[in-house]
Amino acid sequence: MRHVLSVLVENEPGVLSRVAGLFSGRGFNIESLNVAPTLEAGVSHMTIATSGDDQIMEQIVKQLRKLVTVIKVVDFQDLAFVEREMLLIKVQADDSRRGEVLRIADIFRCKVVDVSLVDLTLEATGNHEKIEAVISLLNRFGIKELTRTGTMAMKRSMQRDP
């Protein structure tokens, strides 16, 4: 089962390596890992998308908390949260196909960020499923290149009743 973890860490050299090494060394999955500084100096925020059964997820969360440079770990599994990912995708689109590619781009509210005679580069944002859908629908035109940020997530202010 896919889980999204929010992890606050000390922003110091090696912290990414400690977290990544924990996942690789213990054979845990990482689907994506996104890290950037927060407003608080010296603290970074990571969003880690991972998967595992309950026992594995409990271990992942505990092992992360055990790292001395990790300040806080929240598993968003049972929380309401907003999830976004950004995609840049370069699709083959000559004159005969550009219209159709643009229609799909429009449906997913993608932005055109670059264009040439033979291709289009689109920017899409959305949750994991939406990004997967964009990619799968554009696949038949021929994807020349793509890059994704990995998931970022934030807890919603209003939580469902427990």
Next chain:
Amino acid sequence: MELTGAQILMECLKREGVDTIFGYPGGAVIDLYDELSRHEDSLRHILVRHEQAAVHAADGYARASGKVGVCLVTSGPGATNAVTGIATANSDSIPLVVFTGQVPTRLIGNDAFQEVDIVGITRPCTKHNYLVKDVRTLASIIRQAFYLARSGRPGPVLVDLPKDVMLARHTFVWPEDVRLRSYNPNYKPNLVQLRRAADLILKAKKPLILMGGGVIGSNAGGVLADMATRYQIPVVSTLMGLGGFPGTDSLWCGMVGMHGFVSANRAVSEADVLIAVGTRFADRVTGKISAFASRSRIIHIDIDPTSIRKNVSVDVPVVADCREAIMGLSDVLAARAEEKDWTGEHAEWLAILDKYKTDHPLSYVSNGEIKPQRIIEVLYELTRDKDVIITTEVGQHQMWAAQFYKYTRPRTFLSSGGLGTMGYGLPASMGAQIAMPDKLVIGIAGDGSIQMNSQEFATIVQNKLPVKIIILNNCYLGMVRQWQELFFKQNYMCTCMQGQPDFVKLAEAYGAEGYRITEESELVDTLKKALASPNPTLVDVKVAREENVYPMVPAGAALDEMLLV
């Protein structure tokens, strides 16, 4: 007053109560050694002959004394040589602070002479590690390193010291307080969980205490023994917990695991409530996990939350210091002690276990050869009234030392349990002897593993450490040979040790005493003579070559599926 980094390090070591450093000099730490020469009255430096041994010696010092062991090695190969020792301590949760030299900060990343990224290399095998980039952070990092090493679940912490940082000057301020917002080990047990644990114990007909190394590390042996005795609960132990409960007590049922006692392994398999204290349920302890303690509700006390439900599902988790948790549990039980006739209700269970002990004692077949088990028995008889510390290497001799010697006090059995590091025992015995100069330190070794760090006889002789090394010499890598015999059709590939040195001459070459025993009739007298010597002593005993360690739970089998003698 401004001090150099090297001077700050010395000040910090003294304030942390360090009296002994195990180390080896080199280019990157030459300034540190220069400074160290001016502190020899309070900081004793033990010059080992290989950095791996420095770490094992510090580890032996820490296990024997309960204090933090300290090492100092140079950059590059000095640091990489230390890695096996660090990983050994990490597996067994031993508090160490390892200082490594590093090339000057301006050269880091340049593939400089004797440069390795030791912080990167040791990230997965330390509790935490640091690269000190600025002398202004040095004192607080050292303070944190010692705090991390000894608090919570203890472990090794590495501090990498670039040469220029050791020369840079800064005003020395000792950080009185050490606090890390991201690190708060939980010592106090949760009362709700203790009450749930007590509920289970009160209802239990077949309760059992399984103790591990955490009992030794948290000095919980005394309170655990009190609880076991008062409520008549039998006790078994992992290899790492040996000595935590007296091996001579009637409640003692022995060591569990792959080479555990019949009584202990059956006790675990038949218990209805298992009180596991300071153990991580390693695979060598549990055997087939689905069959482990399958009739039992499990109470698991451990200070490390990751230990809980890592391998075994648990009914009552208690994340706390073992000593605090046992004391708390004893209090809860004391308040409800009237609710159960402890002696009466456990009598049947204890009788079953007593029968296992009587029917299946540890045994071996005597046949005129010197049986390795016999040596340990004799050694026990000769030293049972003395203040003894036993160290081991890894292999068959380690298991016999664990089985046939009766440990009665904590910190008297020092062995590499988790990592299984051959070459651990000899340097660990040095460290133990330095920590405990008045104790009789005996290293039990195999002829294979003694050679992994035998250069340390030089350190032993140089420092006049009267350790006694007894080699159970079968000219085999015996444990691997045993597996080859049992599971690989006696295909003894690479386990027959040819070209062994004459160990007596080897000892003598270093200036130690050497004895050889080839007949059982010599065993008692020669061992007595060796043990009575005030000097470093080696005893080479030619043992029955193809003796096996039994009981044995084959890898992947359930604990009660034991091969017996």
